[in-house]
Amino acid sequence: MVIKVPYYFGDKDIEKVLEKHFDWIEKKKSDLLQRESTILERKFCDGEEFFYLGNLFKLKVVDFQLKPLIFDNGFYISKNSLPQAKNIFIKWYKNQARETFSERAIFYSNLTGLKFNKLRISSARTNWGSCSYKNTLSFSWRLIMAPIDIIDYVVVHEIIHILVKNHSKEFWNRVQEIVPNYKEKKKWLKEFGHELII
Numbered sequence: 001m002v003i004k005v006p007y008y009f010g011d012k013d014i015e016k017v018l019e020k021h022f023d024w025i026e027k028k029k030s031d032l033l034q035r036e037s038t039i040l041e042r043k044f045c046d047g048e049e050f051f052y053l054g055n056l057f058k059l060k061v062v063d064f065q066l067k068p069l070i071f072d073n074g075f076y077i078s079k080n081s082l083p084q085a086k087n088i089f090i091k092w093y094k095n096q097a098r099e100t101f102s103e104r105a106i107f108y109s110n111l112t113g114l115k116f117n118k119l120r121i122s123s124a125r126t127n128w129g130s131c132s133y134k135n136t137l138s139f140s141w142r143l144i145m146a147p148i149d150i151i152d153y154v155v156v157h158e159i160i161h162i163l164v165k166n167h168s169k170e171f172w173n174r175v176q177e178i179v180p181n182y183k184e185k186k187k188w189l190k191e192f193g194h195e196l197i198i
Contacts, residue, residue: 042198044085050075051196052096054147089198090141097121097144104155105137108178114162125197128189129154131161145196146189153185 009017042048049056052071059075061082068081068088081088098121105119117135124140131137137158143151156178164171175182 042086044077044082044089050089050198051145052093053100053144054150086198093144093198094121094141097139097141100144100148100151101137101139101155104152105159108152108156108159111178112159112163114159116159116162126193128193129158131158131165133165135162142196146193150185150188153179153182154189157182 044059044061046059046061048059050059051057057071057074059077061079062076063079065076065078068078068084069092070076071092075089077085077088098119101121102119105116109115115135116131116137119137119139121141122130122138124138125142127140128143129137129139137155139154139158143154153175156175160171160174160178164174172182179185
């Protein structure tokens with residue numbers, strides 16, 4: 001679990017925040033551990049379902065194919081690739097994430113006139129996206145499992161951070177101009193984000 005504080009906070013300020021919110025932090029840690037423990041270990045077998053762009057697709061294990069993993073309205077994995085199945089899936093998701101998030105970021109960058117420096121794909125488990133002070137956008141590859149409107153919300157969220165580097169009222173007003181129902185998207189991530197995992 002990562003707790004973020006403003007860059008100008010000193011050690012004493014951080015200690016005060018930790019003391020003040022100790023119970024809340026412990027509850028969040030407990031919630032995260034409980035969520036992770038309820039997720040079944042993947043078996044990578046016939047019929048197992050995987051999220052992609054908000055939809056569930058079944059996996060089919062096949063005897064032979066040229067690529068280890070193919071997506072065609074379902075996932076097809078070569079039997080020989082099963083020992084590395086998890087890593088193969090992650091690599092595939094990362095490739096799709098880079099392509100989709102780049103496309104959406106360019107679209108919203110052009111729409112808003114806010115230019116980002118570069119885009120990177122992270123392996124963050126609880127932080128869907130971020131925008132650095134140098135305007136580098138980072139997105140967790142796991143977000144590619146979410147519906148496209150949720151992806152768009154996260155992309156817009158980080159694009160707006162190029163202009164407003166905090167979560168002030170001004171920030172949320174700017175987000176709302178592009179995603180009027182952004183609160184629904186935030187709620188969706190809170191409720192279902194833990195399912196976007198392998």
